Amino acid sequence: METDAAGQDDTAADAHRGRRLIRRVRIQLGLALPLANLTGVAVVVACVVWVVPGPPVDNLGRIVALNIIVAVAFTLVVIPIALAWGEAWQRGGRRWAQEGRIPTEREVTAVLHAPFQMFTVHVTAWSAGAVAFTTLNAILDPEMLARVAFTIVLGGLTTSAFVYLLTERAMRPVATLALRSASVERPRLPGVVSRSVIAWALGSGVPLLGILITGIFGLIRPRATTTQMAVTMTVIGGMGLVVGLWVVVLGARAMAAPLRDLRRAIAAVGTGDLRARTEVFDGSELGLLQAGFNSMAAGLEERERLRDLYARQVGEEVASESLERGTALGGELTRAAVLFVDVVGSTALAASRPANEVVALLNRFFAVVVDEVHAHGGWINKFQGDATLAVFGVPGATADPAGRALSTARAVARRLPAEVPELEAGVGVAYGPVVAGNVGDERRFEFTVIGDPVNEAARLTELAKSYTPMVLASADALAAASIGERDHWRLDGETTLRGRDRPTRLVTPS
Numbered sequence: 001m002e003t004d005a006a007g008q009d010d011t012a013a014d015a016h017r018g019r020r021l022i023r024r025v026r027i028q029l030g031l032a033l034p035l036a037n038l039t040g041v042a043v044v045v046a047c048v049v050w051v052v053p054g055p056p057v058d059n060l061g062r063i064v065a066l067n068i069i070v071a072v073a074f075t076l077v078v079i080p081i082a083l084a085w086g087e088a089w090q091r092g093g094r095r096w097a098q099e100g101r102i103p104t105e106r107e108v109t110a111v112l113h114a115p116f117q118m119f120t121v122h123v124t125a126w127s128a129g130a131v132a133f134t135t136l137n138a139i140l141d142p143e144m145l146a147r148v149a150f151t152i153v154l155g156g157l158t159t160s161a162f163v164y165l166l167t168e169r170a171m172r173p174v175a176t177l178a179l180r181s182a183s184v185e186r187p188r189l190p191g192v193v194s195r196s197v198i199a200w201a202l203g204s205g206v207p208l209l210g211i212l213i214t215g216i217f218g219l220i221r222p223r224a225t226t227t228q229m230a231v232t233m234t235v236i237g238g239m240g241l242v243v244g245l246w247v248v249v250l251g252a253r254a255m256a257a258p259l260r261d262l263r264r265a266i267a268a269v270g271t272g273d274l275r276a277r278t279e280v281f282d283g284s285e286l287g288l289l290q291a292g293f294n295s296m297a298a299g300l301e302e303r304e305r306l307r308d309l310y311a312r313q314v315g316e317e318v319a320s321e322s323l324e325r326g327t328a329l330g331g332e333l334t335r336a337a338v339l340f341v342d343v344v345g346s347t348a349l350a351a352s353r354p355a356n357e358v359v360a361l362l363n364r365f366f367a368v369v370v371d372e373v374h375a376h377g378g379w380i381n382k383f384q385g386d387a388t389l390a391v392f393g394v395p396g397a398t399a400d401p402a403g404r405a406l407s408t409a410r411a412v413a414r415r416l417p418a419e420v421p422e423l424e425a426g427v428g429v430a431y432g433p434v435v436a437g438n439v440g441d442e443r444r445f446e447f448t449v450i451g452d453p454v455n456e457a458a459r460l461t462e463l464a465k466s467y468t469p470m471v472l473a474s475a476d477a478l479a480a481a482s483i484g485e486r487d488h489w490r491l492d493g494e495t496t497l498r499g500r501d502r503p504t505r506l507v508t509p510s
Helices: 002-051 060-099 105-112 114-140 142-170 172-179 192-220 226-270 285-314 316-325 346-352 355-375 401-419 452-464 475-480
Strands: 330-343 379-384 387-392 425-441 444-450 471-474 489-495 504-509
Touching: 002 060, 002 114, 002 142, 002 172, 002 226, 060 105, 060 114, 060 172, 105 114, 105 172, 114 142, 142 172, 142 192, 142 226, 192 226, 226 285, 330 346, 330 355, 330 401, 330 444, 330 452, 330 475, 346 355, 355 379, 355 387, 355 401, 379 444, 387 401, 387 452, 401 425, 401 471, 401 475, 401 504, 425 452, 425 475, 452 471, 452 504, 471 475, 475 489, 475 504
Parallel strands: 425 471
Antiparallel strands: 330 387, 330 425, 379 387, 425 444, 471 504, 489 504
C-alpha cells in the first residue's frame, strides 16, 4: 500500500509539473504567434499599397480602404481561428504531460511534428486569405489581382516560416520531456541538409522570388516608372536581407543547440565525468546523435564501474596487468615477499556470534590489513575466509619488497589490538622465488602467486599465534630487507615448519 501511495504521489507531482510546462508553452505561443501574424499582415498591406509596382488604378483610395477593412477582418477572425485550430490539433499530443504519464509513440511523434502542424495551419490560413483578397481585388479592379496574389502568398510563406521556428523553440522543453522516455532510433524530422534548404528557401528564396516576379512584371507590362521599380527592388531586397538573416539565424540556432549541448557533454566526459548526458530534444538525425552519445556515455560509465569494481577485487596493479596480458595463462618467475595474516579462534567466533556481527568484525579487521598493505606498496592477493594473503614485489616491481612486508607486519601487529581488540591474528612473512600469473582456464582464471614462500608464510602464521606479539618472519626475508628495517627484528631460533623438510630460521620484532 505504501508503494502504491508513493507511486500515486510521483504521478501527481509529474502531472503538476507537466501542466505548468504546457501552460508556459501555451503562453509563449499565444504571445509570439499572433505578433508574427500581425507583423506579416502589416507588411503585406504596406507592400501591396506602396511597394509592389503596378499600373495606375482607378479609385485607388476606395480599393485601399476596402483591403484594409478585409485585412482587419482577416486578422480578427481567420488568425484566431488558425491559432485555435493549431491548439486543438496539438492538444491530444500533450495530454500525457498533463496527466503525468509516459507518452505513447504516437504522442511523441505528435510533439515532434508540432512545428510542422503549426506551419501547415498557417499556410492554410494565409492561402485562404490570398484567395479572399485576390477575389475581392479582381472584382474591384483586375489590375490589382497579380499584385495582391503574389504579395500575400510570399508574405504568408515567410510568416509561416517564422511560426514554425517559434513553435520549434517553444516546444523544445516538451520534446525533451517526451524523448526522455522514448528512444530515438530513426529520424522523425528532416535532417540538417533538408532543414538548411528549407531555411534558405523561406528566408532568402521567397524574397528573391519576389524580386524575380517583380522584374518579370516589369518586362511583360512595363508601366511602372523607374522610381517605382527602384523602390520595389530596394524594399524587397532589404526585407530579404533582414528577414532572410533572421530566418537563417533562427534555423541555424535550432540546429546548433543540440550540437552545443553535445559539445559540452563531450568536454565533461573528456574531464572524467562519465555521468554527463545531453538532453535529447531533436527528432532528426541530430537527435540520433544526442541519443547515440548518451548511449556511449552510459556504456563508458558501466565499463568504468566494472573496471573499478574489478580493481577493488584484485587491486589496481593486477587490473592493469590483466588488461596488458589479456587471457594468456601462465606467469613469470620472480622474487617476492609474502605476508599472511590469519585470525585466531575464528571457528569459536563464528559459533558464538551472529553471522552479521562476524562479517562486520572481519571487515574492520580487513580494513586495517588492507590499509597497511596499500600504504607500504603491497598488493592484496586474496581473502581466504578470515585470512589475508598479501604480496610485495609483484605484479609491479617495487624496491625493497621484503622490507616493505616486514614493516607492514609490524604495523598490523601494532594497530590490531588498538583498533580491533575483539580479534587476535597471527602474522607471517616469507621471501623467495614465486611464479606470478594467470592460473585456471581461459574461461575462468585469476591472477595469483604460487611458490614456496606462500606456503612458508602460511605456516609461520600458524606458529606465530603462540608468540607475543603474534608475528614471525623467515631469516631469508630479513636478509633481503633494507638495513633500516633489519634493526627492528631479531633472530629467534629455528624450526621445521609443518609440511617442510628443512628447518626455517625464525625472526621476531625486537
